Each structure stands twice: as C-alpha cells, then as structure tokens.
Amino acid sequence: MHHRFAITGTATILLFASCFCLAPSSSAQGQETAATDAPRRVVKSDREWAKQLTHAQYLVTRLKYTEPAFSGKYLNSHSKGTYNCVCCGAPLFSSRTKFHSGTGWPSFYQPLDEKFVATAPDHEMAEPRVEVTCSTCGAHLGHVFPDGPPPTGLRFCVNSLALKFSPASASAAKPKAKATHAAKPKSTAHKATK
Numbered sequence: 001m002h003h004r005f006a007i008t009g010t011a012t013i014l015l016f017a018s019c020f021c022l023a024p025s026s027s028a029q030g031q032e033t034a035a036t037d038a039p040r041r042v043v044k045s046d047r048e049w050a051k052q053l054t055h056a057q058y059l060v061t062r063l064k065y066t067e068p069a070f071s072g073k074y075l076n077s078h079s080k081g082t083y084n085c086v087c088c089g090a091p092l093f094s095s096r097t098k099f100h101s102g103t104g105w106p107s108f109y110q111p112l113d114e115k116f117v118a119t120a121p122d123h124e125m126a127e128p129r130v131e132v133t134c135s136t137c138g139a140h141l142g143h144v145f146p147d148g149p150p151p152t153g154l155r156f157c158v159n160s161l162a163l164k165f166s167p168a169s170a171s172a173a174k175p176k177a178k179a180t181h182a183a184k185p186k187s188t189a190h191k192a193t194k
C-alpha cells in the first residue's frame, strides 16, 4: 500500500495522521508478536511510574520531555530485535523498520503492530505535530512525521529513553524452547509394538 502525502502544511499532518490510522494492517509482519492478545491497558499512578523508571525515563514517557538529540543509546543500534515500551513492555517497533534519519533520534518507518501505538495531534509547538504514544500504558514515545522512507513515507521519531530493546535471539528462543520441550527424545523410538 502506498500513501501519497501532499505537503501542504498543517492540514497535511492531520490528514496523514488519519491515513495512518486507517492504514490496513496487512503489513503486520508479526513474527515477534503473535497476533494473539488485544492490547491490555496498564494504568499506574505517577508515583508508581516514578518509582519504576529512572528519572530521565519518567520525564520522557510520563511528562513528554524529549531527550537531547544524538544522546540516546539506541540511536546507532543495528542489532536485530524488538523495541519494547520501557514502561509496560509492549512491543512497539522492529529493528527491521529502523533507519538512519540523521535527526539524532532512533527512527522507524512503521510500528511493529499498529494496535500497540497510538497517535494524536500535538499543539505544544508553534508548528503542530503528531504525538506517538504507547496505546497500552499511554507512555509518550515521540512524534511521527510525513518525511520517512518507503514504503510508508513515515518517520516515527522516538526517544531511546522510551524504549527497551529485546534482542531477536532472546525473543525467538522463548517460544521455541516451549515447543521443543514437548518433542519426543530420539531414544524413545523404541516401539512397543511387535
């Protein structure tokens, strides 16, 4: 699916936001996330979040601060895996859709699964932007802009402090371990039939 976005200022951003919401989820390449669970809601008090998170993580995710450009630990990360919400662990972005934007923040052209990521107009700055949040716990993640690469043309500009990376090997090993556990050992090939 290709969406074309005419660059005409404010209206564009809102238009593009609605396009994004309506975009079909056929592209959900959910290997890391089986399309099992609908997003549960995680609700905690400010005090609980402050206790669970580092001060910097709290400022970004709960108070919508932005980490300084080029300061985030995932900016230049090329490891394969999933970027989860630092607050609630929801799977947000895959390393497969990460790209180098040159902006100073980790950038992705697509969420791992749209159901875990929400967008909303943000009028805090003179130029309106579209905020990106975790739909499970409401954490502020960053913003999305219509200047990303194909196939979506979107750039999810995300704070490293809002993310927790889970390497592909670790996330793939868990379900496999379960599956192979039930597999019969070779030595049982001893058939009790005649």
Ligand SMILES: [Zn+2]
Pocket (backbone or CB within 6 Å): 085, 086, 087, 088, 089, 090, 134, 135, 136, 137, 138, 139
């Ligand atoms: Zn979350």
